[in-house]
Amino acid sequence: MSQFWSDLVHTLTPYVPGEQPKVDNLVKLNTNENPYPPSQKVYEAIASVNDERLRLYPDPNSDALKTTLQNHYGLKEGQVFIGNGSDEVLAHIFMALLKHDKPLLFPDITYSFYPVYCGLYGINYQTVPLTKQFEIDPADYRIENGGIIFPNPNAPTGRVLALDAIRTLLENNPNSVVVVDEAYIDFGGESAVSLVQDYPNLLVVQTYSKSRSLAGLRIGYAMGQSHLIEGLERVKNSFNSYPMDRVALAAGVAAIEDQAYFDGCCEKIIHTRENLVEFLTKNGFEVVPSAANFVFTKHKHLDAVDIAQQLRDKAIIVRHFKLPRIDQYLRISIGTDQENQALCDALSDIVNA
């Protein structure tokens, strides 16, 4: 508390990220990082920019990375926006495109940063309950609104929404921006980026932090028609001209160029997820169908906080959200097969104790 704070600061309830422990030898299944390292091409790209040009400002417009992403996703010039992690991209989206008189809509169970952005920018919002099966039902979004945002697959549930349902949302809400936050789309969902040319109100957000194994570098992007992207650029250029450093820009290009490696990592994670779901189902857990690199699960009898604590005692960390409707669930990131085996062994012990 300080007399020098603006009025706003007193009202903020900041986001609390998952723990980033400073000890090694933990099986870290709490923040949905990729268990596989980035592509060799990323290391090479970083080494290639580790030179005297670091004294110079980066390209403020991230043009090379934008071009790479445009080509990769079959988009046109001016349809990609780049930011310092998708959290920064989302922040600019909230300010530029989701602040209107009518309330912003998002699911009651979703990424918990959304209400924080609303607090930061004074955005009026209304949550829309997921169905009992934790599904987004487009019919529930027939409410007057100033925008809609949801992750797809949703977090922390992992449930994916089909493109047909997204089309329905877009068509039912032609005067609102519909933001599809696809942090986890590469683990089994179908991206809405294919709809960008058809819907002027669609914005798709992706990140390098999950499927591209680059949480450590902070690269996120948004894709949509150019009038939406221009709104984001105006806010970005009123906030920080140079959000992307030379290393991230180079690594971002290289990661996209190694498609084979990317495909291999995603396939391995999906395979491990299937094994984990099978194990959990056989051991008294209910599992929400997941198209993400995590599962959302609860045991039929055992308490979630209890399980998390016992896992922690065995040096395995998972994430628990102390929130209505989901306080008996755990969100468990998909690790390597070895990490997954350690998890299953530990859960066996806990369940059979």
Add this chain to the structure above:
Amino acid sequence: MSQFWSDLVHTLTPYVPGEQPKVDNLVKLNTNENPYPPSQKVYEAIASVNDERLRLYPDPNSDALKTTLQNHYGLKEGQVFIGNGSDEVLAHIFMALLKHDKPLLFPDITYSFYPVYCGLYGINYQTVPLTKQFEIDPADYRIENGGIIFPNPNAPTGRVLALDAIRTLLENNPNSVVVVDEAYIDFGGESAVSLVQDYPNLLVVQTYSKSRSLAGLRIGYAMGQSHLIEGLERVKNSFNSYPMDRVALAAGVAAIEDQAYFDGCCEKIIHTRENLVEFLTKNGFEVVPSAANFVFTKHKHLDAVDIAQQLRDKAIIVRHFKLPRIDQYLRISIGTDQENQALCDALSDIVNA
């Protein structure tokens, strides 16, 4: 223009950074980058984090870098804030500490991002004219205000304000935060960081982009008493949990550890600046006394835009601001001795044509 933009976006006038040309072989004296490369220790630090840990999120709190800076500047825990370049740090400062009912004060001739931040956050501001000699006079700031911000040395003038004058400003305005933006302080000024423990209303901002030769990595920081830093952390954690990537965090620590290299670069730049000032003075230019890595100068007879264009034709770029009071001035960054010689040769040709 788009129906989907928030009202705010329509009102923004984004900042326009200095040109970052994509061709080589230019003598680039337009954005005050350091002409010398970063320390070897920086390259080593970057190489040492270019590994599989890039798949993991960075430390959201930048603790190791904070500790390094605390120790370097003799500060206490909780007195350093880190951001993605000092532009991001400034953005958070404007939102967290400078938005009040009373107007924010800054010089009429100053860093042109300040009014842009005011536009972004709806901050009421009033500019205070510099003296005829482009000096900040603390007596001119005895106006009711909600905060004061200025660069020291000022940009684009290069003039430095002495610590005594800063003390006067702090004491005359005990209920306002006074932000001293020290992007250029290491080239001849005295940092106000020595006053932090004495003044609860002082915040000092610095950057790695100039004296640390790391514009390409985006590292800025603010130093002040913990109640001010806490206000910034609250905004940062409502905007982006992980603004600093693993590479920047490691490089930031390494750059501080190589004091000898840093001192050597600063001395060389100061020496080159003195040579340039001597040349300019002998060749019909008036030069504002500079404590920065640039000079602000006008020719007694020749037109500034004309000179800039003729330099450009000779592959040398400098910066011109089309703004009241300074439209006959050029801001010229200090390059290497070789670049400086090329500049002086070119100016000789222009002046003697």
